[in-house]
Amino acid sequence: MSNVGKKTGRERGEEWWQTDIIEMRPGVIRLRGYEIQDLIGRVSFPAMIWLMLRGELPGKEQAALLGIALGAAVDHGPQAPSIAIARMAATCGVGINSAMASAINVLGDVHGGAGEQALAFYGDIAAALDAGVTLADAVASRLDRIFAEEKSYVPGLGHRFHPVDPRAPRLIELTRDFAARGIISGRFADIAEAVEADVTRRKGKKIPLNIDGATAVLYGELGFPPPLTRGLFVLSRSVGILAHAWEQSQQSGRNKGPLPREWLWAYTGTPVRPFPQGDDDSK
Known part of the structure; x- marks a missing residue:
């Protein structure tokens, strides 16, 4: 008989959602072994993210660099699909959570996934x-x-949109600063800049790093695996999504679509045509 069969119902229930992340019972909340009351007021939000994902508290500088990466990608305006969707959803009268969920659900491989792809690419080189x-x-x-x-x-x-993404050079500059102080190695910054230089040579023109390539450098330096970088981007962009959903909810617009109503889409189908007449029209 398997061990599963020997376990009591209570043991099976306790193991059903077993986790290393949180311990909770009446009057007790512990995250990764730390009492929540000991964390509150002592641990920053980036440090809390690190603790939850990695299982240990980061150093102060590690948490600062994570916060820098998260802060850099919070918003890119209503032309970004996720932001536009949040605003459109808000005009439909849904709650702010629904507007945010609608937006977050489109952060996939094309919109929101490039940071994960970039870090995986850098990882192959590493x-x-x-x-x-x-x-x-x-x-x-x-x-x-x-x-x-x-x-x-x-x-x-x-x-x-940007000939040079204004966020990327600053992020690389900060990465170099942290590396010079021995907080990180600077290895992923070296890789990213070497990739940029080689592509420039091949293309005959410079194609600079963007926000995804730059934040991938920071997340790589901090030791995050590529799939987690997409989740971190979602956390970051959720700030902008929330801000836009809230702002739109305070305005008077209702049922706003992607374009003003006087701008209609281009119809490319069959031209107008008569409905075919037949002997059985009266049936």
Whole structure:
């Protein structure tokens, strides 16, 4: 008989949602072993995120760098699909939670997933470095593969609105500052800048790092695995989503679509035509 069969109903129930994250019972809340009352007022929100995801409290500088990454990507205006959706949902009379959920649900591979893709890309290069390949060769080999076998763009580079994404240089500058103080290694910044330089050589023009490529550098330096970076982006962008949903809810617009009502879509279907007449029309 299996151990499962030998366990009591209570034991099975306790193990059903077993977790290392939180212990809770009447009068007690512990997160990763820490009493909640000991954390409140002593631990910043970025540090709390770190504790919940990683299981240990970060150093002060680690928490600061995580906060920098989270703060950089909070908003990009109503032309960003997630923000536009939050605002449209708010005009439909739904609650703020529904407006936020509607927006967050579109943060997928195309809108919101590039940071995860960029860090996975950097990680392939980092693995090659660990195997003894030089940075230049590791970058060149990975770019050869991405252009030949996968897709025509490199995650983390270029922006459809900004010739130079104003957030990226500042994030790299701060990464270099933290590396100079020994908080992080600076390895992922080296990788990102080498990728940017190699793509510039291949394309004959500079395609700068964007917010996704830059935040991927910070998350990589801090040791977060690529899938978590998408969740971190969702946390970050939720701030802007909340702000826009709230602002829109305070305005008078109702049932606002993606365009003003006098701007209609282009119809490309069959031209107007008569309904076919037949002997059975009266049936």
